[in-house]
Amino acid sequence: MATATAPPIPQIVAHSTRREEKGWTSWFTTTDHKKIGILYMVTTFVFFILGGVEALLIRLQLGLADNTLVTPQVYNQLFTMHGTTMIFLFVVPMMAGLANYFVPLMIGARDMAFPRLNALSYWLFLAGGIVLYLSLFFSPPEGGWIATVPLSSTNYLPSGGVDAWIYLIHLTGLSSLIGAINLYVTIVHMRAPGMTWSRLPLFVWSILTYAILLIVAIPVIAAAVTMLLTDRHFGTHFYDPNNGGSPLLWQHLFWFFGHPEVYVMVLPGFGIVSEVLPVFARKPIFGYKAIAAATVLIAFLGLLTWVHHMFATPTPVVVLIFAMISSFLIAVPTGVKIFNWIGTLWQGSIEFTTPLLFCVGFIATFVVGGITGVFLAIFPVDWQLNDTYFVVAHLHYVLVGGSVFTIFAGIYYWFPKITGRMLSERLGKWSFWLMFIGMQVTFLIQHSLGLDGMPRRVYEYDNVGHLQLYNQISTFGSWILAAGVLVTVINVVRSLKIGAVAGPDPWKANTLEWFTTSPPPANNFDVIPRVRSLEPMKDIRREIERRTGGGVADPAGARQVVS
Amino acid sequence: MRRSTTNDAGWKLGRKLTLTCGLTMLVGMVAAPAAMAGILLPESGGSPNADQIASLYKITLYVALVIFIGVEGALVYALYKFRARKGAVAAQIHGNTRLEIGWTLGAALILVVLGAVTFTKLDSIRNPPNSGPGGLTLTAGVDYQTTDALKPPNGKSLNIQVNGQQYVWRFTYPGGKLADGLDDVYSYEKMVVPINTTVTLDIVSQDVVHSWWIPQLGGKFDAVPGYPNHTWFKISKPGVYKGQCAFLCGRLHARMIAEVDAVTPAQYTAWLAQQKQAISTANAAAEVARATLAKQTGAASVANP
Numbered sequence: 001m002a003t004a005t006a007p008p009i010p011q012i013v014a015h016s017t018r019r020e021e022k023g024w025t026s027w028f029t030t031t032d033h034k035k036i037g038i039l040y041m042v043t044t045f046v047f048f049i050l051g052g053v054e055a056l057l058i059r060l061q062l063g064l065a066d067n068t069l070v071t072p073q074v075y076n077q078l079f080t081m082h083g084t085t086m087i088f089l090f091v092v093p094m095m096a097g098l099a100n101y102f103v104p105l106m107i108g109a110r111d112m113a114f115p116r117l118n119a120l121s122y123w124l125f126l127a128g129g130i131v132l133y134l135s136l137f138f139s140p141p142e143g144g145w146i147a148t149v150p151l152s153s154t155n156y157l158p159s160g161g162v163d164a165w166i167y168l169i170h171l172t173g174l175s176s177l178i179g180a181i182n183l184y185v186t187i188v189h190m191r192a193p194g195m196t197w198s199r200l201p202l203f204v205w206s207i208l209t210y211a212i213l214l215i216v217a218i219p220v221i222a223a224a225v226t227m228l229l230t231d232r233h234f235g236t237h238f239y240d241p242n243n244g245g246s247p248l249l250w251q252h253l254f255w256f257f258g259h260p261e262v263y264v265m266v267l268p269g270f271g272i273v274s275e276v277l278p279v280f281a282r283k284p285i286f287g288y289k290a291i292a293a294a295t296v297l298i299a300f301l302g303l304l305t306w307v308h309h310m311f312a313t314p315t316p317v318v319v320l321i322f323a324m325i326s327s328f329l330i331a332v333p334t335g336v337k338i339f340n341w342i343g344t345l346w347q348g349s350i351e352f353t354t355p356l357l358f359c360v361g362f363i364a365t366f367v368v369g370g371i372t373g374v375f376l377a378i379f380p381v382d383w384q385l386n387d388t389y390f391v392v393a394h395l396h397y398v399l400v401g402g403s404v405f406t407i408f409a410g411i412y413y414w415f416p417k418i419t420g421r422m423l424s425e426r427l428g429k430w431s432f433w434l435m436f437i438g439m440q441v442t443f444l445i446q447h448s449l450g451l452d453g454m455p456r457r458v459y460e461y462d463n464v465g466h467l468q469l470y471n472q473i474s475t476f477g478s479w480i481l482a483a484g485v486l487v488t489v490i491n492v493v494r495s496l497k498i499g500a501v502a503g504p505d506p507w508k509a510n511t512l513e514w515f516t517t518s519p520p521p522a523n524n525f526d527v528i529p530r531v532r533s534l535e536p537m538k539d540i541r542r543e544i545e546r547r548t549g550g551g552v553a554d555p556a557g558a559r560q561v562v563s
Numbered sequence: 564m565r566r567s568t569t570n571d572a573g574w575k576l577g578r579k580l581t582l583t584c585g586l587t588m589l590v591g592m593v594a595a596p597a598a599m600a601g602i603l604l605p606e607s608g609g610s611p612n613a614d615q616i617a618s619l620y621k622i623t624l625y626v627a628l629v630i631f632i633g634v635e636g637a638l639v640y641a642l643y644k645f646r647a648r649k650g651a652v653a654a655q656i657h658g659n660t661r662l663e664i665g666w667t668l669g670a671a672l673i674l675v676v677l678g679a680v681t682f683t684k685l686d687s688i689r690n691p692p693n694s695g696p697g698g699l700t701l702t703a704g705v706d707y708q709t710t711d712a713l714k715p716p717n718g719k720s721l722n723i724q725v726n727g728q729q730y731v732w733r734f735t736y737p738g739g740k741l742a743d744g745l746d747d748v749y750s751y752e753k754m755v756v757p758i759n760t761t762v763t764l765d766i767v768s769q770d771v772v773h774s775w776w777i778p779q780l781g782g783k784f785d786a787v788p789g790y791p792n793h794t795w796f797k798i799s800k801p802g803v804y805k806g807q808c809a810f811l812c813g814r815l816h817a818r819m820i821a822e823v824d825a826v827t828p829a830q831y832t833a834w835l836a837q838q839k840q841a842i843s844t845a846n847a848a849a850e851v852a853r854a855t856l857a858k859q860t861g862a863a864s865v866a867n868p
Contacts (some may be wrong), residue, residue: 002835022817073812132681144811151771151813156729239791247772281645287658290667312774312783312810314792317689324681328674335670336635343662345641347654355639361643367634371627376673380688381620383782384605384613387774387809452601453778455809458817465601494868 014381031115032522033100036122038418040097041411043122044090047129051085054078057477059442063475064461075459076142077161081132084165085144091403095268096179098209098410101418103183105520107200107511108192108528113185121179128171133558135164135355146258146456147228149239149250154232163232166225173218176467180214183207192512200536201511202285204386205272205292209299211315213260213267216303218466222256224250243255248313255306263302265367265399269406270337271485273359276413277341278535279509280356281348288534294333294340301330310388311379327377334370338363354428355505358409361436362401369397372447387457390450396443408435408488415492416506419517421499427491434484441477445470510535576779608780609804610796615688622680626673634691663863688781691715691761691795698760699828713793715764720763720795723754727766727773727786729812730819748839755824755838757831758798766792771813777806777823784809798825 024138030036059080092422100118112118134140141154141161152162187208189496191200219466227238228250237243239250270291278285285291307315307323341363350356356379364517372394376382385391406433415423449470456459505514514537517527603624607617645651693715694701700720714720724735734754739747756762766775768786776783778794798804808819826834 070644072817076811076814076816080568138821142814148772148811151811156771156813234584246789248790282647282653284657286656289662290658290663310786312792313787313789314785317685327679328678331674332667332670336667339666340658342634342637342641343658345638345645347651348641348645349646349647349651350642363638364635367631367638371631374627374677375620377622378619378623378680380616380676380685380782381605381623383784384616384620384778386783387776451603451605453606453806455776455807457811458807460817463753 005202010282023082031119032111033104033115034418034520034522034524035119035226036118037097037099037101039122040093040100040125043126044094044097047085047089047093049485049489050133051082051090052482054082054085054446055373056482058082059475059478061086061459062461062471065468065471066460070459072459073142076144076457077140079457080141080161080165082146084132084141084168086399087145087265088168089125089132091265091407092176092261093172095127095207095210095265096125096176098272098407098414099183099210099268100179102414102513103186103204103207104190105516106204107187107190107195107513108512108515108525108531109186109190110524112182113190114182117178117182121175121182124171124175124178128175129519130166131171132164132168135161141165143328145422148254148255149228149231149247153239163229165233166229169221169225173222176214177218180211180218184211184215187211192531198289199294199531199536201273202267202274202288202291202295203511205295206267206269206274209295210268211265213264213299213302217257217260220253222429224253224257240247248304248310250367252306253314255309255477256303258309259306260302261301262301264301264396264558265400266406267299267403270295271409272406272413273341273362275509275511276355276359276409277344278456279346279413279507280351280353282351283344283348284535285340286343286346287336291337291340292324294336297333298330301333306328308377308379308382311382312404324377324379328374331370331374331377338367338370345474353412354423354425354432355409355413357429357432357436358405358412359490361432362409363406365397365401365436365439368411368444369394369401372397385450387455388450389446389454389456391452392456393443393446396439396446400439400443405435405439408432411488411492413507415495416502417518417520419499420502421495422502422506423491423495425500427487427494431484431487432490434480434487436484438477438479438481438484445477449474470486471555506538508537508541510537514538574803606778609777609798609800609802609823610781611692612688612781612794612796613779615684618683619688624678624786627678630673675828684719689713691763693717694719694721694797695759695799697758698829699831701758701760709861715761715763715793715795720761721756722763722765723752723756725764725766725775725786727768727770727775727808727812728817729770730808730815732773732775732808732819734809738835748835748842750838752820753822753824754796755826755831755834757828758801758825760828761795761797763795764793766794772806772810773812773819774810775806775808775821777804777821779804780806780823796823798823801825801827 021295027035027039028040052490058071060065061075061078074143097430100112103109132141139159139161141147141152141157141164143157143162143165147162147165150156187200187204227236231238231240231245237245239245241493273289274285304326305323308327311320311323335428341359351516372390376385376394377389401442412423412428415421449467450456452467452470454467461471467469502518506518512525512529512531513520515529529536529540605613605617605620607613607810645653650823691713699721722737724757726733726735731751732748732754735744736748736750739745764771764775766786766787770788772785772788775781775786775792775794777796780798781794784792784794787793802825804823804825806821806823808821810816812819
């Protein structure tokens, strides 16, 4: 048809896309990052509920001094399952789910780099969860989530529960490792044109760091649990003190993984907050470069501080001092982030939506966890506090604040994108206040429990001093917290059917996931826009306004305009 | 979180209340540290190392309170002051390099100070002092061992071995005549020590990891099989100091309790003799029982392990 004289016409190259999978079987066969993301999020939320029920049972048992609600064995199983579930089956894979869904959208990619590996990651994770929870039918693990040897050797815990725990670590570890490599490659190679490193959304920075930490830490724990497995069943003596093995070796390997794991759990949360705050303060993020640099620095320093979990072990004082100073160093970039978030709110025009409330609740809570972390980093002080309820309080301020609240912020912020419908703000605010108040009531008093001499992981205590009163306050709070979670569950189920239709960009947000429809089509974007700043959607909205003379700022229409 | 501006008086009152509460708390902590133990402060009062830890904790707490009030105050202020209002426009600023460098250095400086304070206290927490007057007179080769473990400047301390076992603590006292220490006096759960005497502990475990902890006598020290751990205490007031195992050691971890009874040196010596007598009586009775049992069931089944 073309004649030799026709001028070249600019054209859009149509990408061939997979046909959208439909029907319930598509959930098993899918390699779409969004469907896999949803699978992750729904599955992890189910595990979150299971872990929460375990926590409530723990709190019920401790509600009375010398309580006999559960046996010592069941109690040990409860806290082991609670910790393991929340860490390996909720927070880490939930972050993987959010990353799966939103990293490709935020960087303007059509899928992850390796879609089939991505599906494999999810199914490995699910297998890990099933392996652990099937142990409920014989004998769940009871060595704590730290599974310290020699207690977790066959001499002391011969049941298969510890083995189920080992396979959980292997399966979810492999899942995380494959997922991390996938995310890393996706972020490095598949960014939209113009998205330089200094225009990378902070959530994506945090996921990049999350991926690197997992790639460094997972092989260590995999080796450690493999040695535990061979010690248990094949007659090796890696950890057996009576045959030249070392129980301290386990602690070093475990915490070399275990401490970076904390940052694996909170850094993506920091990323969510760094996305949500600017949107609802209607103001650019304060100190983008400082936040991105702090994320990377926290991750690096996080690899050096594992001995602060072992301050009470027989370890040379010079090593303790090293761990103290490196832990102090982490407080600096962490503090910088908190100041930057407050700086983002400063002089903004703050809209108190549910995602913003959860982010602010996170900052208010995490500050306490950060400060008590400094107490615990000072090793002589740690000698008093370590292994008491003070540490339980500290870690829940860090993880409920840093992970749970930020995940809920993410859920409220991104639910409209995932489903096309808004969550109820009214229920959202109820949920936030119940969770926030419940969290403080449950865990603030636990600092005093620890100072009053109550060790962690005890199934009973004598009613001396105020122990029973403090425990009852904490138990009371745990039910408020649970009620708050329940309100969000109701909100999600209800809004799926009757929530207001969201449209592509209900929040007037900054990043590219809001450029496409809600929910996005299988290929994410028909046209991938060129990115010219950290906040491409602001540019696009401005451009539309310029071209339409200040008319409707509807990015769905923007797709035609820009192309 | 309020959107209305009519509530300024309430806001000011709230701020005053917060300030008053904060000040009251501070004054209370300075005035009555004993009453605050177990609520805001770790327990102390048994031994100098516990006291030093509590004082280090207290310094950290003061710094922490200032930071806490500052940061949370700034957060609440920002939320209130910059809430969305009609006509309010958010300032489009991207950062402030000088301010950011400033708060980075500020945070670092606070930690340098805390680190320095820790180093000044470290020696008095970690290293045992000499026994005081009125303590037990320690005789070389009898009451103390010259190991390379922790020891006071004059090298003399009452050295007790603490052995963690599922789910009981065993204490072995020096003074036996046999080289292998098999005739040393021992006790379970309750350790008896003389006051004004530096007591050093060799903490070991014979099965799983345990952790030695008597809150009023200083921090925790893990008993890890194969890795002896060391700490010390020096009690000036006679009394009973209670604690329990602090590291998960199995199902009955919560029942693994410990108690240190501090008595005068004379009472200690008397108790030691009495305990020695009780042990040998019990051993003799066990010998008789074993002989009887051997007659009934055959010697092999009742061999002494």
